[in-house]
Amino acid sequence: MNIKDRSITTSNNARAARLPPVVVETRGLRKTYFGKIDVPVLFGIDLQIRAEEFVAVVGQSGSGKSTLLNILGALDSPTAGTVLINGVDISELDSDGLARLRSAEVGFIFQQHYLLDEFTCLENVLMPITIRHGDVTDEDRSRMTRLLERVGLGDQINKTPDEMSGGQNQRCAVVRALANSPRIILADEPTGNLDSRSGEEVFNLMREMNRESGVAFVMITHDDRLARAADRILLIEDGLVHEISREEHRRRTADSLLT
């Protein structure tokens, strides 16, 4: 290796060192649903999600957004290809191993809040810690209480989901996703069931958490404004992922409105 090559390598390494670490990576990810008729959904996706990133995933209904999200969160398995979560190949893990990986590295937020009806807001946000460690400490309790207070749920901690509004429940679900300090949070249309004001509140909250804690967010959304507020926009089309710019997204949205 000559001096020039060495200097290029050093420069690349320095750039790589400045980039946040990759938390989720896919290589040649394929997914087919087998049944009476086999339905291929994803056709070889190569993707990297880094810490501190806020990624929006857009695409038409049925394009495979949720399938991709479930695979990125080790809830579903790919038909072919590799998925690495924090460097761990999920195909090498059994169901218990996948559950432990989800518990430690992944947080989920769904379109419906999916809080447990029998538990209070505070108990719900403590649930991932209880699952992982069997118990919660006073420190966990005060940390999560502080977090709930920060998102405006301080006076709701002892209320059950049916006693709170949709927006409050979804904010509670966001806090719950952060409970085990995961490396990535996967949000499947988290604002889809909320009015625009509550949706914006929830989105701002996620963005705030993303900036503060550095947890990566991958959010599926049909809301163009929210998609354009993300760091990156991934478009799923014909089973493939394309990274598009905000301008292209705006143009595509405008086109779809015209047609």
Add this chain to the structure above:
Amino acid sequence: MAAISNAFVKYFVPRHFRFEALVALRHLSTGGGQTILTVSAVATGVIIVVFITSLIFGLQDMLTEILTDAIPHLTITVEEPEPRTLQQVSGGIEGPASSRIEQQAPKLKFIDNWPQVVETVRSLPNVRAVSAAVSGQVFASKGANTIGVSLIGADPDKQDVISPVTPNLLGGRYLGLASDEIVIDAQLAQDMNVSTGERVRISSGTGASDSFTIAGIYSRGQGPGGAAYVTLRTGQSLLGYGTSVNVVNVKLIDIYNADTVADSIMALLPYEAKSWTREFPEFLTSLQAQSASAYLIAVFSLVASGFAIAAVLIVSVLQKSKQIGILKSMGARGRQVMIIFLLEGFGVAIVGSTLGAILGSLIVYLIGLIERPATTAGQDPERLFPVRFLPLYIGLSMMAAILSTVIASVLPARRAANMNPVDVMR
């Protein structure tokens, strides 16, 4: 309620199972009608088992008591040799001989060394009382009215334990019976038209005859055929036994162990000991059939409640499928989800079986209080349902209910554990 379940989990559940216990308890405490339904199914099963076993085994006890209370549990007599043909007798005559078996005539069979026999039998385990007695057929007469009657001569103190007379007295006394006194059955008194204090004449087949004052009249409520009782000495004299007796009666502590004691006696003494169970094998068979019925009803009740619980829990799993999905997405393992539903089943089983045992016992107690008039005049009213409180069977039915409920919850629990979160949350 939530605070109580949280405190219970914190202080009584190992850290390893706190998540599962917390969710299971919360499901149960907030389950409302569904929880009440499953708990009721288990409780009903236990109530049925407690009631049926109490009733059937109580009935068995009553029948056994009726049969064995008035009779000795063991009788020791001189063995009656079986008649044999001449060919069967070793050293018998050679050549042609009749193969006809002649039944021998009844003859007096004496147990001469009865004090020694009594002493030996008394030293055996499980023996409550031993009484030497003479028994035989005599004629009782009053004026021209002569009636055949069984006569038993025995020490009243001991005989009262073997075949109680005093508790069944309608009038007069048995204990402290004098040598010229007799206690007779109410039916005999009625047939002879005599009452306490009057005199009757007793004549035996040996020709002995004497006049006795009726000291008492008893009734066991078993119809005609009741024996007449005199002292041992008087009986020996009337029936011609001298100082011997023809039977030694034994009362046991555990009546179902009579065969073992009988075998021990026959190993020790040259007499035949017959247990009540060998005397009345049909009775034992009927008791066994009743026990089998009780066990079958118990099993069917528990199986039925098990199916009911399984059905309710399966519905519960289906209702909570989204919750199972979210728990799994948060990292709950299949085993943890399975334990949640098994613990739910276990919780239902504990509460249901305890409730069933308490209610079942209460029903048994209340039903045991219902009385009906005595069948024999002068006796105390009898219980309409001869139920028996059986702590062992209550405990067993609780354990069986817990086991069947936990088994019933395995299927729904496995179903929950195997649920794919992606499918249920789609």
